Amino acid sequence: MPRARNRVGTLTRRGRRRCETMVRSSRITFSSAAAVAMAGAGGSSSDDDEAGEEIESAPPLRVGEERAIGPWGIRKRLLRDGQGWATPVPPDEVSVHYVGTLPDGTLFASTRDGGGEEPRTINLGSGDVVAGLERGICTMKKGEKALFMLPPLAYEDSGAPGVPIGSELHFEVELLSWLTVVDVCKNGGIVKKVLSTGVNRQTGELDEVTVKYKIKLLDESIVEESPEEGSTFFVNEDAFGEQGRAAKNQFSAVPPNSAVNMDVELVSLKPVVDVSGDLKVMKKTLKSGDGLRTPHDGETVHKQVTVGLDRAVATMVKGELAEVTVKFEYGFGSTEVQRQLITVPSCSTLIYEVELIDFTKEKESWEMSAHEKLEAAEKSKVAGNDLFKIGKFQRAAKKYSKALSYINEDGHVEDEVEKLVKTVRISCWLNHAVCCLKLKDFAQAISLCSMVLEIESCNVKALYRRAQAYIELYDLELAKTDLRKALELDPNNKEVKLLQANLKKLQVESDKRDVELYANMFDRITEESDAVSKKRKVENVNHNEETKSSDAEEALEVVKGH
Known part of the structure; x- marks a missing residue:
């Protein structure tokens, strides 16, 4: 049930589905039984549009023109054009004046009887009027007036007073207005009628909204109402549920399994992303x-x-x-x-x-000269360095990638800046590789260092950092190869020597584990072999004893026989 919170404007997850279709002010009808069924089905609903009549594509009718509508034998003559382009569809609620006559002019139905001007409200798709008339209304625009000629099947089953069976019917209809009606869950559990339209933006699933609401039973008894300034909109999946609710304060009780009408106004909307x-x-x-x-x-x-x-x-x-x-x-x-x-x-x-x-706004890469690209790449690289210094490795990596995008190998580079571009490119690859090591993306670090080594096979930093990544992936032989080459190029490099020493320790530990693994494996094989041998010896001893016993028994039998 709806309830107010101290903070105005937060729509909870349970009430979102009801407001996601709203743009301004609506009346929402909750059917408790249907809503319970919806909850039991997981609350799922199709996002398909409401089904409307399919009308053949044709130029708009001009005043005085006549045309067949669909395959039902209905003909329409336009008497007065309407406004705009929109037409109603089921289950919209339309307000119309109509006059029904037989072909000879005999009147059998009219909303203007006795000079009255009270229009008729029709819920399209509900069967309030003959199907042919509903289909005709679905082709009309607001303010339009038209004459519809229906085939002689309309009242055949009902035998309406004053309408002979088999008669063709003529309806002169004026469409005054309509209210858009949406079956939100496609099962009748929640039906929304738009009373006034708002701005052209619907709410999303995460959006925060402020709403005003008034909830009434079908007899117009008010059972809940928001403060004047609006409040949180919170509705259980099963409306008030099977148990209903007792009267409280000035509000009426809610009988069990009650359908309710809810007038809701969307006061404000704060999109959330x-x-x-x-x-x-x-x-x-x-x-x-x-x-x-x-x-x-x-x-x-x-x-x-x-x-x-x-x-x-x-x-x-x-x-x-x-x-x-x-x-x-x-x-x-x-x-x-x-x-x-x-x-x-x-x-x-x-x-x-x-x-x-x-x-x-910065220039796009394709708008820059070679010098501008180099300058932008250097600027992005410096920004990456600053981020790296404060531990923002992921954002630093993005800056290095951005720098490389300005001076990628596919781009045209003028001869005089080619060496500078190469220097910046290698620097960005190496710096990006360090970020990858920090972020434990060792495969990417190896890839970046390999790109450097394709250009400069003797780059000590690239060999050192690739060796670091190999060690982390426990590919010790490849790390050993890179470190050996790095020391050949720079025998006094302390960082490389330290990493090599660490690698040797890891190699010793790895060899030790291998020895223990194989030793355990051989011990297991030996133990299993010994166990098999002992088992065979025991079996042989048992067999020999059984044989001796059998021989003794046979000898005793022979002695007794003699």
Whole structure:
């Protein structure tokens, strides 16, 4: 059942399905029994559009023209054109005036009897009127007036007063207006009637909304109502359920298994986006910005960032104000961090309020000259170095990749900057490889170092870092080969010597484990062989004893026989 919370505007998960289709103000009918059935089926519903009549594609009718509608033998003559292009579809609720006559002009039905001007409300698809008339109304626009000629089958079964069986029927119809009706769950459990349309944006599954609502039984008794300013909208999957609810305060009781009508107005909407895809970086838009363009990677945005905030800002447009919630995995991690104002505890969830004032648009790579590409690559590399120094290895790796995109091998490079481009490219590969080692992506580190060695086979740093990755993957022989070559090139390199010493220790430990493994294997084989031999000896002894016993028994029998 709906209930208010202190915080206005948070739509809980249970009530989302009802509001996801809303754009402004609606009346929603909940059928308890059907809703229970829906819950039992998992609450699933098709996203297909409401089924409407299929009408052959043809030019619009002009006033005075006549045309057949579909295969039902219905003909339509346009008397007055309507407004716009939209037409109603089942189960919409239409308001019409109509006059029904026989071909000779005999009147048998009219909403204008006695000069009255009260229109008729018809729920399309409910069978309120003959099927032919409903099909005709589904072709009309608001304000349109048309004459429909129905075949002589319309009232054949019912035998309506004043209508001879087998008569053709004529209906002059004026479509005044209609209310859009949507069967939200496609099972009658939740039916929404749009009373007034809002802005052209529907709510999403994660969005935060503020709603006003009033819930009534079918006899118009009010059973729940939100505060004037709106509140949280919370509805159980089975409406008020089989048990109903007792009267409380000024509100009426809800009998068991009751259907209810709910008048709902969507007051405000704050779109919420799952930025990271795992609900750990969430952005809630508090104020919309201008335009559609968002910052690309590499563009300058004035902000102090964590990884989560960086990714959230990349989804914002200029002028947008947002609240960004960042879980610790995308924030400061599991370590305590000292900031300017406070110390941030380990594993803290961070909440930012961010306004994107502006960002500097950088040229696309294809718009740059060779010198500009080199300058942009160097700038991105420096940014990567700065991020690496403060432990932001993943973001540093992105900067090195960005730098390489400016000076990729497929791009045209002028002769005078070719050596500089090669130097920057190798530097970015090596730095990216270090990031991969920190991030435990050893296969990628090996790949990056191998790219360097294809160009500079004697690059000691590339050999050293590739050896590090090989050791982590326990490919000790390949690591040994790289370190041997690195020491041939630079015999006094302390880092390489230290890694080689570590490799020797690992090799000794590996050899020791191998010896123990084989020793255990041989011991097991020997033990199994000894056990088999002992078993055979025991079997032989037993056999010999049995043979001796048998021989003695035979001898005794012989003696007795004599």
